[in-house]
Amino acid sequence: MPLPTRPDKDLPDSVRNRRGLSRRGVLRGAGGVGAGFAAGAVTAPAPAAAGGDDCPDLIYLTGDHHVHSQYSHDAKYRPSDLARRGAQFGLDWMVFTEHSNIGHADADGAGQEREQILLARRENPRLLIFQGLEWYIPGAEHATVFTAPGAAEAAVLREFEKAYDGKLLNRADSTSANEAHAVAAIRWLAEQRRTGRVPDVLVLANHPSRLGIDSPHELRAWRDADPAIMIGMEGAPGAQGAAIPGLRGPASVRGEYENRPGPQSWPGYPPEAYVTYGGFDWMTATVGGLWDALLSEGRLFTITSNSDNHRTIHDTTRNGDFPPGHTFDTDGHLPDPVETGTPQPGSDFWPGQFSRTHVGVTRYGYREVMAGLRAGRVWVDHGHLVDAVDVRLDAGHARATLGGRVRVRRGRRLTLTVTITSARRPNMHGDLPRLAHLDVIRGRTGPAADDRDTFVAPGTRVEHTVDTRRRSGTYTVRIDLGPARDSGYVRLRGSDGRRNGPGLRGRSVDPHGPLAHPPGQGDPWQDIWLYTNPIFIDVH
Secondary structure, eight states: OOOOSOOOOOOOTTTSOTHHHHHHHHHHHOSHHHHHHHHTOOOOOOOOOTTTEEOOOOEEEEEEEEEOOTTSTTOOOOHHHHHHHHHHTTOSEEEEEEEOOHHHHHTTHHHHHHHHHHHHHHHOTTSEEEEEEEEEOTTSOEEEEEEOSSTTHHHHHHHHHHHHOTTTTTOOSOOHHHHHHHHHHHHHHHHHHHTTSSSOEEEEEOSTTSSSOSOHHHHHHHHHHOTTTEEEEEEEOSOTTTTSTTTSOTTOOGGGOOOOOOTTSOTTSOGGGGSOBTTBOHHHHSTTSHHHHHHTTTOOOEEEEOOOBSSBTTOOEEOOOOOTTOOHHHHSSOOOOEEOSSOOOOOBOOTTTSEEEEEEESSOSHHHHHHHHHHTOEEEEETTOEEEEEEEEEOSSOEEOTTOEEEEOTTOEEEEEEEEEEOOSOOTTSOOOOOOEEEEEEEEOOSOOSSTTOOOOTTOEEEEEEEOTTOOSEEEEEEEEEEOOSOEEEEEEEEOSSSOBOOTTOTTTOTTBOOOOOTTOOOGGGSOEEEEOOEEEEEO
16 A cells, blocks of 8 residues: 655644644655655665664654554444544554454454554555554463554454464463463464565563563563564553542552452562552563563563553543344444443543654654664653653764664763753643653663573663753753773663652662552653663673
8 A cells, every 4th residue: 555655644733732743844844864754665764874873863753552442342442533533642653452352353353453444544644553463472461463564464463363362262371381372473473574474563562560470481482482573562551541530449550550469470570560650560660670681681672652542531432232133252343432421431541642652763654663663763751741852872983772782892981862852732631741850771781591580680770860850942961871891771761750769679779760659549640751762782
């Protein structure tokens, strides 16, 4: 199918998110980078320049890789409704990820939905709309699986769910056989890409700590099965509206992380793993925790953020009624929603309304977004905390940006340059966010851990904090990291500064990290954060 020339959506100004307009103006008028966008080609981003430069000029496209429509048994909206909302709130790309179950598989929900996705693509020609699946991983939690558009996109997803979905196959228990089946599933997807049956395919683990059933050794096994396919995990889950006071009850937690260890949970996780911190998963929010333990092996593992939209807070529609004799299992989808005029139960925000994943690309297109995700050119934010982030690590002869790496001699001085564009317009809550601080988190890298279940990176800590409360507009922060001593990585984190304290591994490691909130008191608009992916430093 022909691709659009630019990613803005022609919606009236009364409903458009004006925050996205300035970035899209850049896409329309950019020079070297913009020429690639205007071409609309489905080609890989340009390779890094010679001389150790892993620092291409990038435009960041904003998206959401975890969205459910009426083709999921527990959701509500039509794909066209969700695509329109995504465009309204400034998204450039989004992925539909329907649950596998009997109805979806037997009634060919993937095939039916493909027709609706093709319609949504025609209706929103400047929004990149992917078709995907929320995979019940055998022996573990869920994951996003999605492909680049092509003739076989729905067929591959349907074959995959029938052959590898843990729910359909009754492979939910944490057994070695089920874990092996999950690894085989990732390798099967890799084969579809290798043979050209689909142009590309990616997998991301969803809400990894929610049930405690994604053990550290499983995460490593999925990554190792094919790191070009299994590229990372949700750093923050969806359902960020779940704990707005008075909305769902006194026990509610952001992300619907309201569970405790169960019979299938990995027994090594501590009790604090089962809630979110500043809306982010424990694996990501803990400085020196499981995400850092994976990064400390010197290998990229990308984090994302998303809406996981099923039912939007304060929305006034309900699920429609099935005709007599029809069910989800017979039809493979739910009836169209019906207006009630009264707010209905929900935990979620619309795609792009609160949670955003920003992916750096050099050309505009489906495969470019996937290549950017795979390369780790990613930063995420909540509440539209800032408009833009650009990160460069300079080692003299070599530079790198997010997801990249520099190779330097021991003793070479390192400089981190961060350019921030602060929020220029109120977010969807009516607030004008302000970044209060920017934390530089640094860790060492070495060989893969002997213990595949380790979830601690002892050498990782917050090394610098920059106070940004008095800065606005577009500004640049330069941080002297000193001479290179050991191989490692650096990543960034920031917040609005309204709610923080010593991190889970102590004040000396993380003096002002995100906190868990009291149950039922997790207003997400009052506690917003951003995270970037790492840049690696290889010292020789």
